[in-house]
Amino acid sequence: MRRGLGATAALLLAAAVLLPLWLVVKQAVTPEAESVAWPPTWWPAAPTLANFRLLLASVELASGLRLSLLVGGLTVLSTLAVSFPAAWVAARRPAVDRPLDALLLLARVFPAIALAVPLAVLFVQLGLYNDPGGRGLWLAHTLLATPFAFFILRAGIRRVPSELEDAAQLDGASRAGAVWRVTVPLAAPSIAAAALLVFLVSWDEFAYALVLQVTNRPLPPLLYYFAAFSYPGAASALAALMLLPALLIVALLAPAIRAGGLRGSGR
Amino acid sequence: MATAQFARVSKHYGAVVGLDDFSLRVGDGELVAILGPSGCGKSTLLRLTAGLEAPSGGEIRIGERRIDALPAHRRDVAMVFQSYALYPHLSVRGNIEFPLRRQGLGATERGARLTQIAAALDLAPLLDRRPAALSGGQRQRVALARALVRQPKLFLLDEPLSNLDARLRLGVRQYLRALQRRLHVTTLYVTHDQTEAMTLGDRIVVMHGGRIQQVDTPDAVYQHPANAFVAGFVGTPPMNLLPAELDDDGLTIGSARISLPAALRPAAHGRLQIGIRPEAFGASERGALPVLTDPTTIEILGSETLARATLGGLPVTVRLPGIVRDPPPRLSAALAALHFFAADASGARLA
Numbered sequence: 001m002r003r004g005l006g007a008t009a010a011l012l013l014a015a016a017v018l019l020p021l022w023l024v025v026k027q028a029v030t031p032e033a034e035s036v037a038w039p040p041t042w043w044p045a046a047p048t049l050a051n052f053r054l055l056l057a058s059v060e061l062a063s064g065l066r067l068s069l070l071v072g073g074l075t076v077l078s079t080l081a082v083s084f085p086a087a088w089v090a091a092r093r094p095a096v097d098r099p100l101d102a103l104l105l106l107a108r109v110f111p112a113i114a115l116a117v118p119l120a121v122l123f124v125q126l127g128l129y130n131d132p133g134g135r136g137l138w139l140a141h142t143l144l145a146t147p148f149a150f151f152i153l154r155a156g157i158r159r160v161p162s163e164l165e166d167a168a169q170l171d172g173a174s175r176a177g178a179v180w181r182v183t184v185p186l187a188a189p190s191i192a193a194a195a196l197l198v199f200l201v202s203w204d205e206f207a208y209a210l211v212l213q214v215t216n217r218p219l220p221p222l223l224y225y226f227a228a229f230s231y232p233g234a235a236s237a238l239a240a241l242m243l244l245p246a247l248l249i250v251a252l253l254a255p256a257i258r259a260g261g262l263r264g265s266g267r
Numbered sequence: 268m269a270t271a272q273f274a275r276v277s278k279h280y281g282a283v284v285g286l287d288d289f290s291l292r293v294g295d296g297e298l299v300a301i302l303g304p305s306g307c308g309k310s311t312l313l314r315l316t317a318g319l320e321a322p323s324g325g326e327i328r329i330g331e332r333r334i335d336a337l338p339a340h341r342r343d344v345a346m347v348f349q350s351y352a353l354y355p356h357l358s359v360r361g362n363i364e365f366p367l368r369r370q371g372l373g374a375t376e377r378g379a380r381l382t383q384i385a386a387a388l389d390l391a392p393l394l395d396r397r398p399a400a401l402s403g404g405q406r407q408r409v410a411l412a413r414a415l416v417r418q419p420k421l422f423l424l425d426e427p428l429s430n431l432d433a434r435l436r437l438g439v440r441q442y443l444r445a446l447q448r449r450l451h452v453t454t455l456y457v458t459h460d461q462t463e464a465m466t467l468g469d470r471i472v473v474m475h476g477g478r479i480q481q482v483d484t485p486d487a488v489y490q491h492p493a494n495a496f497v498a499g500f501v502g503t504p505p506m507n508l509l510p511a512e513l514d515d516d517g518l519t520i521g522s523a524r525i526s527l528p529a530a531l532r533p534a535a536h537g538r539l540q541i542g543i544r545p546e547a548f549g550a551s552e553r554g555a556l557p558v559l560t561d562p563t564t565i566e567i568l569g570s571e572t573l574a575r576a577t578l579g580g581l582p583v584t585v586r587l588p589g590i591v592r593d594p595p596p597r598l599s600a601a602l603a604a605l606h607f608f609a610a611d612a613s614g615a616r617l618a
Contacts, residue, residue, distance in 0.1 A: 166319050167352035169339035171413065172369030177340075181365075185356045 021243070028052070028240035032233040051233035055241070058234060060222055068203060068218040071134040075141040075202040076195050079149045082142065083194070087153035088179060092162055097154075104147040112144065116211040123212060132216050140208040145201045149194040156190020157183060196249040203245060269330035269420045270295050271316075271453055276325030276335070278311050284477040285311040289325070291472060291482065293421075296451040298444075300468030302458060304500070308477035309457045313423050316455065318342050329420050340369070345419035349426040351410040353398040359409050360394040366417040384416045387446070404435050411443075415450065422447075422454040428463060440466060461501050465489070473497045495614030498542045498606060504573060507583040510610065511541045523579025525555060525602070533607040533617035540614065542606035545573070545586035554599030558583055565594060 027035060029047040055061055090097040119140055123129040128136035160183050168178035184191070206220040217225065219242055226235035271293040278285035286308040293299050301309040314320045316327060318339030327335040334342045345366070354362050363384060367377045385391045388408045398406055407427065414422060427443070428436045444467050447454055458464050464471045465485040473480040473488060473496075481493035492498035498506040512519040513536055517526035520541060533539070548558060556578065564575040572591040576583050576598065585598055607617040 161350070161352065163348055163350055163352040164354060166317070166339075167346070167348060167413075168354075168365070169319070170317055170342075170344060170346045171366035172340045172417070174338065174340055177369070182354055182356075 024236070024239050024243060027236040030236070035232060035236070051237035054231065055226075055234040055237040058226075058231075060217065060225075061238075064217055064219045064222040067134050067213070067216060068220075071138050071141060071218060072199045072202040074134075074138045075145055076198050078138065078142045079145045079198045080153075080191065080195060083146050083149040084153055084191070086146075087150050088157055088183070090150070091154050091157035092165075100150075104150055107143070108147050112205075112207040113211075116140070116208050119208070120211050129212065130214050130216055134213065134216070134218065137209060137212050137218065140212060141202040141205060144205065144208070145198040148201060149198050152190055152194040152197065153187065156187040156193075159190075160186045193253055196253050200246060200249055203242070269453060271421050271455070272326075272328040273312075273316075274326040274328075276312075276315060276327060277323050278308075278315055278320065278477075279323045284308075286315065286322075287477040289479060291479070293453055293455065294469075296453055297469045298447050298454040298456055298467060300456045300458060300464035300471045301474060302461060302464040302468075302471050302501070303474035303480075304459055306476075307474040309459075309474050310425060311477070312474075313346065313425050313455065313457050316421070317344055317346050317423055343420045344423060345414035345417065345421075346423040346425065347407075347410045347414045347427045349429060351398075351406050351430070353406055353409055353413075355398050358395050358397055359390060359401070362398065362409055363390075363394075363412050363416050366413060370417060380416050384412045388412045403431055404439065407431060407439065411446075415446075415452070418450075418452075420453065422452045424454065424456045426458055426460075427456075428458075428460070443467065461503070465501075471501075473500060475500075491616070492542070492606065493616050495540055495542065495608040498608065498614075502544060504545050504584050504586065506542045506544050506606070507578075508540050508542050508608070509578065509581050509583070510538065512538055513607075519579075521577075521579030521581040523557075527602065531602055531605065535607065535609070535617045538610040539617060540608040540610055542608060543578075543583070543600055543604055545584045547600040547604035548576070548585045548587070548598045549600065550587075550595050551599055555602045556600040556605070558585060558598050558600075560585060560594045560596055560598055562594060562596075565591070567592070 026043060028051055029049070030041075030044040031046065031048050031050060034041070034044055086100065090100050119136070120129060123131075123136040123139075126136075128139070131137070164182045164186070165175070165178040168182045169175060173181055204220060206224070209218050210221045210224065213221065219238065223235055223238045223242065226232075226238060271291075273289050273291045276289040277287050289308070289312060291299070301312060303309050311320070315322045315335070318334070318337060318341075322335055325335070326333055329343070334344075354365065357365065360381065363381055364377055367380060372380070381394075382391075385394060388411060390405075390408055390412055393401065393405060393409070398409065401409065407430070411427070424443075428439055431439060440463060447467075456463070456467055465488075468485055470482060471485055471488050472482045473493075475496050481488055481497045483491075483493075488497060488501055492501060492506070495508055499508055509520055513527075513533070517524060518541070519525075543556065548554075548556075558576040558578045560574050560576040562574075566573040567590050569590065570588070572587045572589065572594070574585045574587065574591075574594050576585045585594075587594060587598075608614045609617060
């Protein structure tokens with residue numbers, strides 16, 4: 001009885017996760033005309049790649065993809081560079097941890113769209129607004145993603161006994177050297193998880209991207225642009241394309257999270 | 268190798284005293300055991316010496332070099348942690364080579380040192396394993412090898428045997444002693460286990476409440492404890508400590524009156540504490556300190572038998588050699604076995 005209940009719950013969960021996925025894929029291979037027809041179909045009668053051809057013909061796709069990858073990659077680097085030291089201090093010094101915790105929670109409660117406008121004004125003054133290299137957006141995404149990375153990294157660093165850092169210092173490593181040679185490799189699964197999640201945050205982010213990159217658009221506002229300006233087929237194809245890195249990351253993340261690298265340090 | 272000197276070292280955490288006014292000179296190649304209950308300051312002492320915490324005051328020197336302001340990695344001090352703190356992402360080889368790489372030694376020199384220490388600690392077949400694949404005793408040997416391989420000036424051991432099961436502990440203890448003698452490495456050995464301290468230490472520092480209670484050889488700590496705390500802490504079972512009253516005629520212990528010859532009288536008067544070791548009692552009825560045994564409470568341990576008894580109505584523990592199923596109803600100890608301590612909080616030994 002209880003097992004039946006659990007199985008049902010698992011099935012419902014799987015359906016909730018897979019339904020949108022199926023919708024996106026179905027939409028991407030449905031001819032534009034059929035996609036708005038009633039009643040909706042489970043699967044198009046004649047699946048087509050026309051939507052993808054339309055998308056690839058768009059001049060903005062390449063620049064959008066390049067910008068999204070660039071901003072995502074840079075955001076990963078800058079976010080980890082900022083949040084790893086902060087997470088280390090928070091993990092090792094409880095006195096610093098509590099105020100940091102509150103501060104980062106505060107940073108999370110501001111709606112992004114409300115911050116986007118003053119940021120846009122600031123970036124106009126700094127010459128970063130609508131930057132072709134996406135530098136303004138990069139900065140905004142770093143601010144956005146830092147709390148996520150911080151919480152993941154702090155949990156990861158806490159799992160590494162501080163005694164290992166002590167031991168490394170007695171073995172002749174400086175404090176920074178001890179963190180680099182012992183804590184970083186042992187927290188690698190968390191660092192990888194944080195990096196992938198930060199990339200996804202940037203890859204998916206819409207509000208800042210829409211406001212800060214009005215014509216040099218990364219993929220999310222480009223998708224919106226396609227959908228809003230009557231290219232539903234191209235929008236569907238782009239949506240399917242944008243799923244790819246997310247799926248890839250989940251595939252990478254799952255084993256990394258499960259790996260237990262800390263056994264054997266103690267008794 | 269080198270001497271180590273502590274001059275009035277202290278550590279305060281706000282109002283809490285971690286270590287107070289600690290002064291000690293450790294000779295070249297000497298093994299000093301730091302003995303005390305948890306919270307006595309012994310681990311604080313190690314962390315200050317290692318450079319993992321900064322002292323609030325005082326000086327620490329190794330040889331002539333003052334080290335208390337140096338970062339941990341410049342002190343040339345090695346430590347074996349209670350938890351061993353092996354690097355789980357490195358093989359045994361990687362763990363042992365870690366300090367050598369930090370010293371910037373070349374591959375040939377590293378290889379030579381590794382071979383040498385691996386042979387000394389019987390680790391050669393384990394070099395390519397990860398710590399997770401080792402037993403507790405093997406991990407402990409790896410931790411020792413990692414600490415000793417770079418030939419430190421000072422060697423710190425933090426309860427290194429406490430994670431081993433009892434069967435292994437004796438062997439490792441003897442082994443540690445032999446290794447330390449052979450390498451002639453100046454060592455501080457922190458433990459709460461008096462047997463380890465007694466058997467391993469050239470000298471013992473007994474600590475309590477962040478302060479040194481006594482610094483002496485194991486024999487002297489046992490035979491002439493400096494105060495009631497040391498008397499009660501060193502020895503299994505602990506020394507019997509009883510309240511007593513000293514006047515011109517002799518000693519009152521509970522309901523018992525005992526006359527004391529002048530040679531044995533401490534230079535004190537009034538209330539004090541007397542101490543007497545459980546093993547000081549024997550079957551002889553001629554001893555001046557008679558006790559009545561309670562045959563219902565004997566504990567037979569094989570090599571010895573413990574019994575409860577009363578001295579002037581006050582409870583004492585008595586230890587008899589061998590298996591004694593039927594202890595004589597009356598036992599006694601010689602007056603010379605008595606220790607006298609002040610009745611106040613210091614519990615200082617009265618000469």
